Amino acid sequence: MKIKNYLEYSKFLDLIEGYEDLGTKERSNKLAGQALVFMIRGAYSKWKLPFAYFLPSTSINHKTLSELLIEAIYKIFDCGFIVLSMVYDQGTNNVSALQKDLNMTKDRPFIEIRGRKVFSIFDVPHLYKNLRNNFIKNNFIYKENETSFQDLKDTYELDKNSEDGNNSCSSSCSNLSLSSLSSIEVISEENDPPNVTLEDCYMLERLLDLRSAVVVIMSDRTLFNSKIAKDQELLEEDWEKIEIFVTLLKPLKTATTVLFADQNITISMIVDFQTLFKETIIHELSTRFTVQIDVDNDCEREISITQMASMLDPRYKNMSFESSENIKNRIKQIVRSKMVLLSRNTDVRIPTEKRTALDELLEEEPNNETDEFSRYMVEFQINHNADPCTWWKDYENIFPTLAILVKQILCIPASSASSERVFSTAKTQ
DSSP states (O other): OBOOOOOEEETTTTEEESEEEOTTSOEEEEEOOBOEEEEEEOSSSSOEEEEEEEBOSSOOOHHHHHHHHHHHHHHHHHTTOOOOEEEEOOOHHHHHIIIIISOOOSSOOEEEETTEEEEEEEOHHHHHHHHHHHHHHSOEEETTEEEOHHHHHHHHHHHHTOSSOOOSOOOOGGGGSGGGGOOOOOOOOTTOOOOOOHHHHHHHHHHHHTHHHHHHHHTOTTTSOHHHHHHHOOOHHHHHHHHHHHHHHHHHHHHHHHHTOSSSOOGGGHHHHHHHHHHHHHHHHHHHHOOOOOOOOGGGOOOOHHHHHHHHSTTTTTOTTOOOHHHHHHHHHHHHHHHHHHHHHSOOOOOOOOOOHHHHHHTOOOOOOSOHHHHHHTSOOOOTTSOHHHHHHHHTTTSHHHHHHHHHHTTSOSOSHHHHHHHHHHHHO
16 A cells, blocks of 8 residues: 655664665665555454565565565464465556466465465455456456446346335445546545654654764765755754754653653652743743733642642652642642541551650650641652652551552553553554
């Protein structure tokens, strides 16, 4: 199928994707214009899975196609599957690959791989389409009787106008037209707005690191002719724009990397990051453009789960990024109310200070009046690089009710990117 010419940096492979790539065969500096996809599906069950793709610049030649096909079949056998047949359309290169390279014939429509016969089958939708196209252009002869496409249309009209209602032709007129089953092409819209991603930032950073090598390679006329070099060469002003772009995106890239972490607590960082970016934007707008920004009224702001998470995280519990004492007090009230509900609904044993010998001598009782949350708030705030999970594991028995609330809130990820990556990885395995 046809695809749009597009270049993208792959951080995983550390290369630019979008050039012609035929896997083990070759990779060239031509822009990929088509995609060749191999898919396997069950013969007796409803499952299917694309397992390989190649990016040729134009239609792939039959010699390379046959070699990739054989290699793919061997790979499938290595995975434990049994290949029964190959299904494909009647494209010229497909037919040439099977007939000329794999020596398939009408009498021998299969090849033998590892002692098993792998048959070739034309896919049924294209068989119907080609049959219809041939019927439109040519007449058919069956048992010495000749029929034309016009006979089919006349039969349809008679059947449609019959009064008995028992129509034997269920096709509509639109299905009889040549344009209704035209070739299918997958082409991206040329006018789609650019979508800047984190991968683009990685690509541009890597491009700046390899600037010297890129300039040398682009000037080598054994690799690039003058026309291609002129179209793809980066000028000094282009490099300057790339540097500015990377500088602008670097804080966002760093924030994204931190918030999208898979194995760290991230929800408690959101408020800190939001405050940082908000204050920076307000300052820039105010100083550079003399714009007056209205700050939200504290009383009107709702307390979010992210603010509670920040207070329950021993790295941010003092909430130095929150300037409003009113907001801090409201967060504390909500946390206390949730602790009261937990203590009522769960059987939590609150540890008390044991009576010491000195208490008995002075006839004083141990101080158990300070509530659990207040004792947590007077603890020292740990370093932002420390692990809050380790801290709470050590202090779980000291703050048992609060620990239950922490487990319910701090387990929430700041982004769904990690779970989406898992599904994406499983889909490509």
